[in-house]
Amino acid sequence: MVNKAQGFGLSLLTKVAGSDLLDQFRLRKFLEKSLYQSSKAGFKTLSQTQKILKSGQTLQKQRLPHQSKSLFDLNLTQEQQMTCDAMQQFAREVLYPLAHEADHHENFPEELWQYSTDLGLNFYALPEALGGVASEQNIVSNVLIAQSLAQGDFSLTAGLLSTFSVINALTHWGSEQIQTDYLSAFTEDPQLKATFAVQEATAAFNPYQLKTTATPNQDHYLINGEKTLVILGESADLYLVSASLNGTADVFVVQRDQTITAQKSPAMGLKATQTMSLKFDNTPAQRLGDEDFDYTAFVDLGNLMWCAMAVGTCEAVKKYCIQYANERTAFGEPISHRQSVAFMIADMAIEIDAMQMLILNAASLAESGQNFHREAYLARLLCAEKSMKIGTDGVQILGGHGFTKEHPVERWYRDLRATAILHSGLHA
Numbered sequence: 001m002v003n004k005a006q007g008f009g010l011s012l013l014t015k016v017a018g019s020d021l022l023d024q025f026r027l028r029k030f031l032e033k034s035l036y037q038s039s040k041a042g043f044k045t046l047s048q049t050q051k052i053l054k055s056g057q058t059l060q061k062q063r064l065p066h067q068s069k070s071l072f073d074l075n076l077t078q079e080q081q082m083t084c085d086a087m088q089q090f091a092r093e094v095l096y097p098l099a100h101e102a103d104h105h106e107n108f109p110e111e112l113w114q115y116s117t118d119l120g121l122n123f124y125a126l127p128e129a130l131g132g133v134a135s136e137q138n139i140v141s142n143v144l145i146a147q148s149l150a151q152g153d154f155s156l157t158a159g160l161l162s163t164f165s166v167i168n169a170l171t172h173w174g175s176e177q178i179q180t181d182y183l184s185a186f187t188e189d190p191q192l193k194a195t196f197a198v199q200e201a202t203a204a205f206n207p208y209q210l211k212t213t214a215t216p217n218q219d220h221y222l223i224n225g226e227k228t229l230v231i232l233g234e235s236a237d238l239y240l241v242s243a244s245l246n247g248t249a250d251v252f253v254v255q256r257d258q259t260i261t262a263q264k265s266p267a268m269g270l271k272a273t274q275t276m277s278l279k280f281d282n283t284p285a286q287r288l289g290d291e292d293f294d295y296t297a298f299v300d301l302g303n304l305m306w307c308a309m310a311v312g313t314c315e316a317v318k319k320y321c322i323q324y325a326n327e328r329t330a331f332g333e334p335i336s337h338r339q340s341v342a343f344m345i346a347d348m349a350i351e352i353d354a355m356q357m358l359i360l361n362a363a364s365l366a367e368s369g370q371n372f373h374r375e376a377y378l379a380r381l382l383c384a385e386k387s388m389k390i391g392t393d394g395v396q397i398l399g400g401h402g403f404t405k406e407h408p409v410e411r412w413y414r415d416l417r418a419t420a421i422l423h424s425g426l427h428a
Contacts (some may be wrong), residue, residue: 090151
C-alpha cells in the first residue's frame, strides 16, 4: 500500500513537471527544489516504515534494548593469581639460584625435592579426595604453574614437573584400577618419583609411529623397546611409557625393575634433568586408560606443558635483556637507546604474548571438554619457532657475554631448543 501511494505521487508530479505553465510563471526551480526535498524525506520514511512493518512492530518510536556482552576476559581468577605468585616467588628464590650449578654439574639438586614437598607442588595435581587441591579439569592452572616456574629455570622446572605431570595423567586418564593402585601411593610417599618415556632415537620422531611395542600377557602387558631423553630416568620409580599395541599408539604404567636398563644420554640442553636412555626387555606393564583413552589428547596436553615452560623461560630472557641493555653502555649511552636492540626486545614481548594467547586458548578448550588438537598444534608450531628465536636474540643482545656461562642466557638458549625436539614427556 505504501509503495503504491509513493508511485502514484511520483506519477502525478511527473505530469506537472512537464507542463509549460511552470516556465511562464517562473516556478520550475522552486518546484524542483521542493520535489527533491519531499522525495528525499518520503523515501527515508518509507524505508523506516518497511523495516518496522517487516518486524511486526507498531509505527512508533523504537529504542533498542541494552545489550550485555560476554567480554573476552583474560584476567586470572583470584586462586590462579595466588598460585602464580607463589610459583614465581619459588622460581626466583629457589630455582634461579640453583640453576647454574645444576647445569654445570649436569645433576638435579637433591634438596630441590624437599623444597618441592614444602611448596606442595604435587598436591596441585592430586584430586581433592586424596588430600590434593586439583579439580576434575585443572588444565589452565597447570599450564600457568609450568609457565611461572620456568621463569626460574627451564631445565629444573622440567625435572620438578615430571612427577607432577605423571600424577596429572593418572588422574585424567587412569582407569579405576590404575588410580586405586598408584594415586594413593603419591599421597602416602612424597619422595616417590615418576616420569615419562615417550621419545625414541629415530630421525624425525613421530609419537604416533612407535618402535617400542606392548604385547598382552595374561592380566598385564610386556614392553620391549628403547626410549631416549627420559627426564630423571635413572632416579624415577614409575614410568609412563608410550608403546605400540596392535599397531596403535598407547600408554602404559611401568614400575622400575631389573628388566629396565638405563644409560646416560647427555644432550645439548636439559642437562640438569639427567636425561637417560631406557631399554625395556619384557618389562611388565599395565595399560594406563580404558578403551576410550585419547592418545592424541595425551600428546597434545604434554606439548602444551613444554610450550608453557618455553613462554616462562622467554619471559626470563626478556627481563634479563632489558636489565642488561639498560646497564650496558657503549659510546657513552646505554645500548637500549639503539633501535636495533630496542626493536629486538620489543619483538620478544610481542611473540611472548602471541605464544601465551595460543597456549591459553588451547588449554581453555581442553578444560571445557572441547576438541583442542588444532589449537595445540598451532601453539606448538609457534612456540617451537619463536622460543628458539628469542633465545638466539637474547644471546645476540649480550654480544660476547651471551656466549659465556657468566650470564644465564646461553643456558636458556640451549634449553629452549628442547621445545621443538621433545614430544609430550609432560602432561597438563
